[in-house]
Amino acid sequence: MIRLFALIPFLGILYSQIIYVGDDKIREGVHAFYNYxxxxxxxxxxxxxxxYPDHPGVHFIWAAAKxxxxxxxxxxxTAHAVLEKSLAEILxxxxxxxxxxxxDSNYxxxxxxxxxxSARVPLAKKSWLSTFFRSYKGxxxxxxxxxxDPNMLDAKLPLGLVEYYVFMTDSFLKHAIKLYGLNxxxxxxxxxxxIAADSSSWAWIEACGILSFIYLWIDDDxxxxxxxxxxxxxxxxxxFYFNILLLEANIKNNRFQEAKIQIKDLKEAMINLTSRQKSWYKPYLDYEIALLSFKEKKYDQAxxxxxxxxxxxxxxxxxxxxxxxxxKGNILDLSQDRFGAKTCYNSCIDLNNFSGAISRAKGFIDKPYFIP
Structure with missing residues (x-):
């Protein structure tokens, strides 16, 4: 369950409600990196x-941008090394x-x-204890x-995510978090x-991304x-990532024509991605095309x-x-390849990332997928 710390949106705590000298210029920098x-x-x-060396957010935002x-x-x-070096400079x-x-509580x-x-590095290395302690310290x-400052809307994001995360994890964390006044x-x-997604100054960006993630891949809404x-x-x-989120939502909501237009646009947009982004996001796009093909009962293509x-x-x-x-397990079940399907479901379960796919795969181990 600690893997859900990947969602902790420290990157999204970009501005408080107070206006500081330099805000407009820093906002421009933030929008630039979200648009690549x-x-x-x-x-x-x-x-x-x-x-603006005394601006509360500029150093953190700079590190996040690097x-x-x-x-x-x-x-x-290499990216991990860049992050650790930048954080060592700003802490x-x-x-x-x-x-x-x-x-000033914003600092x-x-x-x-x-x-x-800083917990992002041990998280990727699956060093769960280090991930927890760094996240908890922050x-x-x-x-x-x-x-x-109870009216600090940007703080709603990490606090809410911790509450959401701890609710689904072990009793030790639940006890620890209660010590800080959170149930x-x-x-x-x-x-x-x-609240952060709808009303905060800048945390809304990552809050919207987090909620999209949760509703697509954990809670299925x-x-x-x-x-x-x-x-x-x-x-x-x-x-590109935000577009992938919307694409999957459109597919799951049966908005197939809009999804097809998006796929065409994303294939064209991929030309402008870096080679690393292409290797990262091309499989995501392939999965979305597979999902759309599956929905349209084009199983070979899927x-x-x-x-x-x-x-x-x-x-x-x-x-x-x-x-x-x-x-893939669902597709193989429909083609009567039960052994292959169960192999895929077990591969899913072995990831142990507590996404919604895990519980569904466990169900299909005992009962094959079928279309009513």
Whole structure:
């Protein structure tokens, strides 16, 4: 279950409700990196760090932008090294800023966010204990900032996600989180994330992404997933991942014509991706094409595309891979290949990532998939 810490949106805690000198320029940098204009983003943010060194968010956003660019161009290990180096540079800065501006809870929010972002490296390496302790250390500072300023809407995002996560995990975490005044609740967690998505200044970006993820791949509510992912695509049309989220929502909502237009557009957009992005996102797109083909009962085509997705999968996290195995198992069940189907379901279960695919695969081990 710790793998769900991948969702902890420390990247999304970008601005508080208070207006700081330099906000407009930093906003420009944020929008640039969400639209994959990484060089423009870093040029803006590098300059902003010099001009507005006391801005509560600029150093954290700069580190996130450097990491995001590295993920788009470099192997995973290199991206991790870039992140760790950037965080090593900014964490001492935030330690000083929180002392200098001790009455401003926003500095604690960003300090906690930076600590929490450091959990991203052990997460990818499946070092669960280290992931938990780094995330929890960051959470404590974020929770303190929220206590100091209960109206801080951007803090709703990480707090809500922790509540959602802990509700579904072991009793030790539930006990620990209660010490900080939070009662683990799936409903309350979702409510907090939804507040951030609907009302926060900047956390809405990652909050919408998190809710799209949850409603597509954990809680299975594609109508809500479509609402949040469409908002993202409308604001960041060049973001391939956001488009993938909306594409899957459209497929699951039987909006096949819109999905086909999206697939055509995404195939064209892929030309402009970096080689690393192509290797990451091409299997995602192949899976979506397979899912659409399956919905249209084009089972041979669906099997072809889902095999491509599985064979070439190189995403850092394996949630989509689990759904690839689940879909392939369903296809093989329909073709009466029960042994092959169960092999796929077991491959899905072995990922142990607690996505919705896992529970469904467990059900199909005992009872084959069929169309009523």
């Amino acid at each position: 204009d990484f060089d423009k983003s870093l040029k803006i943010l590098n300059k902003a760090r010099v001009e 990491w995001t660019k590295s993920m788009a161009y470099d192997p995973v290990d 001492p800065i935030y330690e000083k800023l929180t002392k200098k501006f001790f009455l 604690k929010l960003y300090y906690g966010s930076a600590i929490g972002l 959470f404590k500072k974020i929770n303190q900032s929220a206590r100091d 683990p609740s799936k409903v309350q967690g979702i409510n907090k994330i939804s 594609p109508i809500l997933a479509a609402n949040y992912s469409r908002k993202l695509v409308n604001n960041f049309p060049k973001n 099997l072809d595309y889902v095999n491509r997705a599985i064979d070439n999968y190189s995403g850092e996290l394996d949630v989509v891979l689990g759904f690839c195995y689940l879909l």
